[in-house]
Amino acid sequence: MKQSSWTYARRFSQSFCLAVFLWLFLQTEYRGIDQLPYPVSLLFRIDPLAALADFLAPGPFGWSLLWPALVVLLLTSLFGRFFCGWVCPLGATLDGLGKLVGRGRRAFSPGWRRVKYYLLIGLGAATLFGVQLLGLFDPLAIFLRSLTLAVYPAYNYGLNKVFDFFYANDLPLVSPVVKNSYPLFRDYLMAFHQPIFALGLFTFLIFLTIVLLERVEHRFWCKNLCPLGALLGLCSRYAILQRTPQRLCADCQACDSLCRSGAVRNAGLIRSECLLCMDCTGYCPEERVSFGLRHAAAHDPGIDLQRRGVLTAVASGIMIAPAVRIGPVTYEQNPYLIRPPGAVAEEEFLQRCVRCAECMKVCIGRTLQPALLEAGPVGLWTPLVVPRIGYCEYNCTLCGQVCPTGALAPLKLAEKQKNVIGLAVIKKDRCLPFAKGIECLVCEEHCPTGEKAIVMEEQDVLVDGQLRRLKLPRVVDKLCIGCGICETKCPVEGASAVRVINQGESRRKRTELLAGPYG
């Protein structure tokens, strides 16, 4: 197939944008500076779906963070879905991997095109009524989530195994080369700590499904399912960047089978479906195709959304809200539902969080884990603090810095150190001094608050029939911020003898503190 310079330009743009996003992804890590020097969550600041979630959430719109998303919408209304063809990293990934997995040429019923609009409408209606699930289907969130939770951990695991092998086995010629390249990888191209995520495989399978859909139809996801594509499509209806000819030519009809988005029809060009890949400028045997700026003309048959379908989508979206609300309040049901510092009140948090996984990528202590059902039926992939895996580093404010939608407020260090995310509770049936009469203080030793929130008190305890003087740990509620380092470091094997619960969170209206010396 002949390719025009437009095709090369598009491919360059796709590769360049993908490279920029991957580079920013690698920079989403602590590298010795408390304040991240790059706008690492740029991908979500240009994301109109993230802006929509923020716009429909309570509180003022985050102009300062999300204005780039509005620029994208404005440019789309002028030029069409350039974002899908030229910028979107998921689109670029599908274009790139399509060759690898094989490309289906099945022509799907045009009816499938409507699904993405219904998805957008349904999700939008649900968001309007307080249940925001846009992030589950946002292609940018899918891209970064898959990268963070699955692809990057697997990449690190594999590389570590390779380096470990050559560390353990000294092979002539090969080993020195591998060993010498290790510092470069360790310092710039790999994660400092091997990332560990509970939903890695689950997230990967979803990503894999989207990739494998390429075998069915090229850009199946983008054409039929992507709600961001639908939103951009709606905006591009009156775009002034136009293709000539505007319909299939009577003598050729090549575009009918070659156009990857099936946008060129006999009735005219469906502007909302054209991904602006511009391949047609190359493969047109008559070299008739060109793109140019002019006022919108006729011949856009558009996609007939059908009133019945739209109404069904709206109704389904609206129904989600009460369906969720008739369940129990999740954080009362699950006392271990702990959110990162700076998280806004749970209901607003769920409306703002677009499940982009930026916070989980940047978390220095690896405590942030994606939720499956722990945060309720609509909490999938939202960040949880899981202290047995890792703890919240006392002097770190990174998660608030990367959150693009204000689900996590950016806190100054002094604010963060006062932000209560939970409360440590000692389990006397597991804790060594209490349960076994053995000395231990690991929780107290690691407690990071200046005046320690865990204190040791000497007491005579009956151990094996004899009184023994032991130091026993106690939590001082008013000093504990729930960072969870005690739970992480507790040396008891298996379940920790100290666990953080979500009592007394700063983001909730505080119930009165209990009086008394440990209150």
Place this chain on the structure above:
Amino acid sequence: MMNQIDRRTFIRRTVQAAIAAAAGGLPALDLLSLPAQAAQAPPLAVRKGQDVPLLVRETISALGGIQNFVKPGEVVVVKPNIGWDRTVELAANTHPGVVKTLVQLCLEAGAKQVRIFDRTCNDERRCYTQSGIRSAMESIRSERVSLEYMDRRAYKELTIKGGQAFDRWEFYMPVIEADRLINVPIAKHHSISQLTLGMKNLMGVIGGNRGRLHHNIAESLSDIASVIHSDLTVVDATRILKANGPQGGRLQDVRVLDTLIASPDIVAADAYATTLFGLSPEQVPTVVAAARRGLGVMDLKQVRMV
């Protein structure tokens, strides 16, 4: 747990059994606890001063100079406490100035390489930066100095001969393999071991679930110190942490003492450091256990003050 015993162990046990039998049921005399260095009193240097580099140099030269401890061409490990994400004035980590001058002294003595590391409690990147150790090491500008993160692959399980709390533990091999170890703890309060000093600082070069050591801290630390020999122990008491240790976080818990203690005998150095807290060596079980097991001298009257 001992499946095989080597010849030395066999002989020792036989002798012990014989002595026990000869003594007619008296507890066996533990030959290991015979103080090996008791014959010659270990030197101990204590100096005060506000100029940190000068203080380090004076203290080390009181011991006869660094060349007594580091020979040209040797690989030296300098092991400060960098355990916590705390700044210098909070007295949770060894003073970067003390570490820097010691490293410089090693370089002046002709060390081939000086390696600095610690297995930290908080994130190691934060600790190395926040403690000031990273910038101090970088400011030396020598290729022979390397501040390293612990390599997770370099731990190896070793047998602890005569171990009281453990008979095996994971150790960090670069320390075992180095020619010299200079142990540079900071003197701090600690709820279980009372104080954290030179012996406790060695916990930063072992692997495994370190929390388990606290169940029997005195014997555990002696087990560790019996495997890892410190050629020189320099206790940083320029500032000490009197409460809320070992991590601190409040200036009111810090006392500025401008003091440095150094000795080739880790027990003697630790024993002297207890006095800075108004304690005596007998009150700190780790020091007592180590002395009983012959790892050094705790009786300050038997120490040669220089």
